Amino acid sequence: MKAILLGTMATVAALSMTADRTPTYAEDIAPLVNERCADCHRPSGFAPFSLLGYEDVAKRTELIRRVTINRQMPPTDGWSSFGEVAVHSKLSDAELRMLQDWIRAGTPEGPKDKIPPAPQFEDDWRLGPPDQVVRLERPTAVRLAGNPYWRAYFVSLPDGLLERGLVAFDVKPLSPKAVRHVLIAQDPNAASTLMGFGFSTVGTLNVPGKHLIGTWAPGYRPLRLPPGSKLLLENSPLLVQIQYAPTGKYESGQVEIALYFAKGDEKRVASWSTLGKDDFTIQPEQSIVLEDTLVFGEDVEVVAVHAEARLFADQVNLITKIPGESDRTLLQIYAWKLDWVGAYNFAQPPKLPKGTTLTARIAYDNGRHAPANEEREKPGLVTSGPTLMDEIFKVHVLSVRAQ
Numbered sequence: 219m220k221a222i223l224l225g226t227m228a229t230v231a232a233l234s235m236t237a238d239r240t241p242t243y244a245e246d247i248a249p250l251v252n253e254r255c256a257d258c259h260r261p262s263g264f265a266p267f268s269l270l271g272y273e274d275v276a277k278r279t280e281l282i283r284r285v286t287i288n289r290q291m292p293p294t295d296g297w298s299s300f301g302e303v304a305v306h307s308k309l310s311d312a313e314l315r316m317l318q319d320w321i322r323a324g325t326p327e328g329p330k331d332k333i334p335p336a337p338q339f340e341d342d343w344r345l346g347p348p349d350q351v352v353r354l355e356r357p358t359a360v361r362l363a364g365n366p367y368w369r370a371y372f373v374s375l376p377d378g379l380l381e382r383g384l385v386a387f388d389v390k391p392l393s394p395k396a397v398r399h400v401l402i403a404q405d406p407n408a409a410s411t412l413m414g415f416g417f418s419t420v421g422t423l424n425v426p427g428k429h430l431i432g433t434w435a436p437g438y439r440p441l442r443l444p445p446g447s448k449l450l451l452e453n454s455p456l457l458v459q460i461q462y463a464p465t466g467k468y469e470s471g472q473v474e475i476a477l478y479f480a481k482g483d484e485k486r487v488a489s490w491s492t493l494g495k496d497d498f499t500i501q502p503e504q505s506i507v508l509e510d511t512l513v514f515g516e517d518v519e520v521v522a523v524h525a526e527a528r529l530f531a532d533q534v535n536l537i538t539k540i541p542g543e544s545d546r547t548l549l550q551i552y553a554w555k556l557d558w559v560g561a562y563n564f565a566q567p568p569k570l571p572k573g574t575t576l577t578a579r580i581a582y583d584n585g586r587h588a589p590a591n592e593e594r595e596k597p598g599l600v601t602s603g604p605t606l607m608d609e610i611f612k613v614h615v616l617s618v619r620a621q
């Protein structure tokens with residue numbers, strides 16, 4: 219008998235489907251890949267190659283085996299006990315086993331007439347027609363080679379829109395393969411006049427949490443506030459920080475930002491709160507966990523979380539303690555990587571009653587074998603600070619008074 223790890227109902231269904239026969243591309247793998255991989259792995263998608271037909275999948279089985287077994291793909295690594303944050307969840311044990319069985323069996327294609335049609339992807343905005351689409355002014359092309367890097371731009375908004383407040387936004391890069399993360403904030407100091415059209419950053423703008431608007435990343439949900447609520451905008455341009463990833467080809471650095479404004483009856487004002495610490499050191503060979511808490515003074519809905527950490531961080535955990543209940547995970551990022559930072563926007567904002575304690579913990583590893591120390595002879599002292607070899611402990615939480 220097969221060892222069965224019981225998961226969700228979907229897991230059980232998938233298992234019973236393939237328990238007595240060898241999985242085939244037509245009946246088992248195509249539906250899985252279409253649903254879990256193709257959104258990114260398609261010609262105009264975010265991933266470097268397409269996985270839209272038998273040939274595309276069968277010629278990459280060795281790679282696919284490796285990246286699914288070590289849970290590298292699907293890559294979106296945020297999890298919450300309060301429901302969906304990322305669009306692409308991890309493969310279940312049963313799905314993973316089916317994929318492995320299929321590869322071991324020599325990737326049989328199965329009956330051609332059972333191959334499901336390739337999924338259609340809408341390139342329209344996911345939240346419907348925006349009120350306004352803004353673009354970067356004179357963005358520079360993405361570098362051809364090297365590590366991911368960041369640039370920031372100022373984007374001014376047309377008059378008359380700021381006062382309305384924002385209810386949602388979404389982002390579309392012109393070169394989807396070259397853009398990994400977008401952070402949008404406000405620039406109350408109007409530094410834009412000094413900075414020209416764009417400038418390099420080290421991935422952190424150091425804007426106080428209260429000036430944040432939100433973040434976007436491929437594979438995650440766009441930010442949308444709950445009905446009847448809005449984010450207030452200050453009278454300043456938007457500050458847009460983009461993480462670019464060189465692809466080896468010419469890619470435009472342009473992104474389009476769709477903005478959705480309040481219509482007038484939004485009475486609740488959402489705001490970002492920040493947990494974290496500024497003054498800390500991590501000794502060589504040391505692993506530490508930093509922690510900070512806040513207590514909500516009213517019933518809230520949590521809309522989004524944006525964590526800031528750098529190369530030595532490896533796990534981010536947000537735990538809620540609702541009075542009289544046991545602890546629950548609001549968000550867990552199990553393998554923090556600076557070039558895979560998600561946009562953790564809840565599909566259904568969790569409701570937390572007044573008096574709930576929120577604890578944010580980030581674990582940092584400065585050991586000899588930590589990925590951040592790979593290219594060093596031995597670990598050095600790490601201090602809190604803004605550069606790429608410093609560390610940050612900040613977790614921003616967007617919430618609004620519950621109805």
Ligand code: HEC
Pocket residue numbers: 251254255256257258259264265266278281282285286291292293294306309436437
């Ligand atoms: C959220 C978008 C996204 C989803 C969903 C996704 N991938 Fe990927 N995939 C990527 C990106 C981007 C890369 C390029 C590597 C990187 O940037 O980390 C990649 C790379 C890969 C690679 C090459 C890895 C290497 O080392 O060269 C394989 C194989 C792969 N994905 C398979 C899959 C499979 C199978 C699925 C579905 C089970 C999947 N991916 C789902 C975005 C995605």
